[in-house]
Amino acid sequence: MTRRLTKWMADLSIRHKLRLAILTTTVFAVALVAVATATLQWHNARSSAVSDLDALAAVIAANSTAAISFNDRIAAQEILQALRTRGNVVAACLFAGQGGNREVAAVYQSADMPGPECADLLPAQSQAAKHFILARQDVALHGDTLGELVIVENDAEIWALLKANTLALLLISLASMLLAAWLSGGIQRLISRPIMALAETADRIAGSGDFSLRAPRFGNDEVGGLIRAFNFMLDQIEVAEANLRDLNADLKLQVEERNKTNATLQETLDQLRETQEQLVQTEKMASLGGLVAGVAHEINTPIGVGVTAASTLKSRSEELRLAFEQDELTASGLSRYFDMVGQSTSILLANLERAANLVQSFKQVAVDQTSSEIREFRPAEYIHEILLSLGPKLKKTAIEVRLDCDPELRIRSYPGVLSQVLTNLVVNALLHAYEPADKGTIDIHVSRNEGGLQLLFRDDGKGIAPEVLPRIFDPFYTTRRNAGGSGLGLHIVYNLVTQQLGGRIRVHSELGKGTEFTIDMKSKEANHEQSLSRTG
Amino acid sequence: MKPGVTSGWRGRWPGVILLLLSLTTPSAALAQDEVDISLRVRAAFLFNFARFTSWPDAEPATVDGRLIYCVVGNSGLTRALRVATEGKQVSGQTIEVRAPERPTDLAACDVVYLNEPSDAWLEGLRETPKLLVGEGTDFAREHGMVGFFVREGRLRFAIHLRRVDEARLQMSSRLLGLATLVGEGRSP
Numbered sequence: 001m002t003r004r005l006t007k008w009m010a011d012l013s014i015r016h017k018l019r020l021a022i023l024t025t026t027v028f029a030v031a032l033v034a035v036a037t038a039t040l041q042w043h044n045a046r047s048s049a050v051s052d053l054d055a056l057a058a059v060i061a062a063n064s065t066a067a068i069s070f071n072d073r074i075a076a077q078e079i080l081q082a083l084r085t086r087g088n089v090v091a092a093c094l095f096a097g098q099g100g101n102r103e104v105a106a107v108y109q110s111a112d113m114p115g116p117e118c119a120d121l122l123p124a125q126s127q128a129a130k131h132f133i134l135a136r137q138d139v140a141l142h143g144d145t146l147g148e149l150v151i152v153e154n155d156a157e158i159w160a161l162l163k164a165n166t167l168a169l170l171l172i173s174l175a176s177m178l179l180a181a182w183l184s185g186g187i188q189r190l191i192s193r194p195i196m197a198l199a200e201t202a203d204r205i206a207g208s209g210d211f212s213l214r215a216p217r218f219g220n221d222e223v224g225g226l227i228r229a230f231n232f233m234l235d236q237i238e239v240a241e242a243n244l245r246d247l248n249a250d251l252k253l254q255v256e257e258r259n260k261t262n263a264t265l266q267e268t269l270d271q272l273r274e275t276q277e278q279l280v281q282t283e284k285m286a287s288l289g290g291l292v293a294g295v296a297h298e299i300n301t302p303i304g305v306g307v308t309a310a311s312t313l314k315s316r317s318e319e320l321r322l323a324f325e326q327d328e329l330t331a332s333g334l335s336r337y338f339d340m341v342g343q344s345t346s347i348l349l350a351n352l353e354r355a356a357n358l359v360q361s362f363k364q365v366a367v368d369q370t371s372s373e374i375r376e377f378r379p380a381e382y383i384h385e386i387l388l389s390l391g392p393k394l395k396k397t398a399i400e401v402r403l404d405c406d407p408e409l410r411i412r413s414y415p416g417v418l419s420q421v422l423t424n425l426v427v428n429a430l431l432h433a434y435e436p437a438d439k440g441t442i443d444i445h446v447s448r449n450e451g452g453l454q455l456l457f458r459d460d461g462k463g464i465a466p467e468v469l470p471r472i473f474d475p476f477y478t479t480r481r482n483a484g485g486s487g488l489g490l491h492i493v494y495n496l497v498t499q500q501l502g503g504r505i506r507v508h509s510e511l512g513k514g515t516e517f518t519i520d521m522k523s524k525e526a527n528h529e530q531s532l533s534r535t536g
Numbered sequence: 537m538k539p540g541v542t543s544g545w546r547g548r549w550p551g552v553i554l555l556l557l558s559l560t561t562p563s564a565a566l567a568q569d570e571v572d573i574s575l576r577v578r579a580a581f582l583f584n585f586a587r588f589t590s591w592p593d594a595e596p597a598t599v600d601g602r603l604i605y606c607v608v609g610n611s612g613l614t615r616a617l618r619v620a621t622e623g624k625q626v627s628g629q630t631i632e633v634r635a636p637e638r639p640t641d642l643a644a645c646d647v648v649y650l651n652e653p654s655d656a657w658l659e660g661l662r663e664t665p666k667l668l669v670g671e672g673t674d675f676a677r678e679h680g681m682v683g684f685f686v687r688e689g690r691l692r693f694a695i696h697l698r699r700v701d702e703a704r705l706q707m708s709s710r711l712l713g714l715a716t717l718v719g720e721g722r723s724p
């Protein structure tokens with residue numbers, strides 16, 4: 001309960017707080033004064049009534065000396081009757097005698113107010129007049145105590161006075177509080193106005209973000225100091241803001257410039273990429289062109305030879321025919337003709353076969369350009385099949401091919417391409433690394449690589465001479481042209497590995513020791529990007 | 537010894553007198569029975585007169601520190617007065633009660649009571665600072681200053697004020713208030 005009250009009071013506007021403070025103080029002060037005054041008045045009224053009565057009793061007692069001395073009851077009575085004029089006197093008793101021998105000499109009793117009996121008041125410690133004002137006075141003459149006078153007065157007058165006074169006090173208090181309430185309204189403004197102006201300014205600044213606003217000053221007190229500090233703070237904020245804006249503008253400019261530069265760079269990059277692509281294309285075209293030229297050149301030879309052989313055949317056949325028609329055909333002439341036919345057709349066949357092989361190889365290279373199938377497969381399994389298909393070729397030799405690959409290994413790539421690569425490598429090895437009757441071992445070792453596979457193709461053949469090594473991947477480069485080498489095998493392998501498989505191929509070889517090809521290939525993502533594989 | 541039961545004040549002045557007299561010493565209590573009530577009252581009054589009267593300073597009576605009562609012609613009163621004033625003082629003066637035989641013996645008296653207003657006695661008392669008390673309002677009117685009389689069963693007294701003044705005596709207004717004033721008023 002008190003907590004809610006405290007909270008409510010804490011949330012009051014400053015205006016109301018101040019008013020409340022002033023009012024509370026005033027009310028308490030006025031109440032305190034009123035209560036204190038009323039109490040004092042009561043005491044004073046009572047004591048002055050008592051002393052009044054005492055004085056009266058003294059006078060009456062002095063006047064009663066003779067009456068008491070002479071036991072003049074009537075006179076004594078008359079004296080007491082004078083008290084009739086004093087409205088609040090309830091009773092008065094004149095006692096004659098001293099100490100324990102006192103006797104009632106005269107009695108006055110108010111007609112309309114009840115009071116104690118004189119007989120009850122006789123003892124000195126009588127409590128009969130407890131709720132009255134009592135005055136006891138000895139009747140003495142020249143130092144001799146003749147008797148005692150007791151006057152009993154009620155305090156009605158005191159109460160009446162007090163009531164009147166209290167009422168007046170209450171009215172004054174009320175008037176004071178009303179005045180305070182009215183004044184407090186004005187006075188509190190001295191404090192609340194500057195504070196509220198400050199609060200309002202702060203609100204406006206917070207709302208609008210306009211730091212040029214300032215709080216109005218109202219005087220040089222603590223609040224004035226606060227307002228001054230606030231305004232000073234705002235000055236600083238304004239300056240800081242301006243600085244910030246400038247910096248911001250600068251930054252924006254910088255960013256713009258950077259962006260421009262970036263854009264330019266991006267453009268350049270794009271251009272470079274384009275150029276690169278073009279270059280690759282061009283290179284491809286060039287290589288293709290080279291390839292075509294190479295093939296054309298290559299094919300030209302066997303075809304030329306074939307043409308020569310064919311024309312020889314034709315001319316000799318015509319000679320024979322002529323001889324036949326002139327009946328100059330001889331047995332030796334015919335026999336020579338058959339020999340020539342046999343030779344020529346052999347040459348023709350061989351060269352045509354050669355040309356056909358060349359075309360086949362070229363077709364292989366061309367086929368590279370078409371997209372093959374990409375899927376996830378187990379190299380172990382696949383390579384095994386490749387080797388099986390190569391079986392017939394291998395059977396003619398004494399070469400053993402060993403495969404070392406984790407059967408669970410998987411890769412997502414072009415299996416057809418891999419097949420081609422391996423086939424070419426094997427063929428190449430069979431052709432170049434070994435003599436026809438040589439014994440040897442080819443090791444294929446597949447292991448997991450970061451993001452893909454590493455394939456090691458190792459033979460223990462002749463090895464490659466250091467001056468030949470850099471050129472082995474060049475198209476139409478072969479050291480065994482007469483043995484049927486097209487010079488395209490490793491070139492195709494290179495192209496396939498770098499372009500299709502998106503990997504790389506390295507070769508290490510030592511004469512007499514053997515050759516090792518290292519192929520690194522990456523697993524293709526679901527949406528593989530051709531452009532990446534090209535640059536890779 | 538307490539003098540009997542005293543109930544409320546109802547004009548039973550004998551009881552009151554007894555009360556007053558009980559203020560005296562115990563030996564006086566024995567004497568009470570022998571003295572006539574009226575004498576006792578008169579004695580009491582005489583005693584009280586002195587208390588409300590003041591004598592001029594130069595008076596030998598004042599000087600020698602004694603207040604002397606002289607009762608003439610009433611031995612009973614003399615006795616009663618002696619009883620009433622025994623051990624008492626008036627304004628620091630001790631009290632003496634005498635019963636002079638001859639008028640010349642009145643010289644030292646302060647208060648003189650004449651049972652009978654005879655010229656012989658009155659002669660030397662005129663305009664002397666002595667309080668002259670007698671019987672009857674006539675006494676007060678013609679001879680003395682104070683005269684006892686009884687009205688409605690109560691002892692009262694009359695005072696001739698001018699004579700009091702002429703004797704250079706001063707009487708308290710309280711006493712005068714109780715008295716019946718006779719004669720002309722105060723001399724201007």
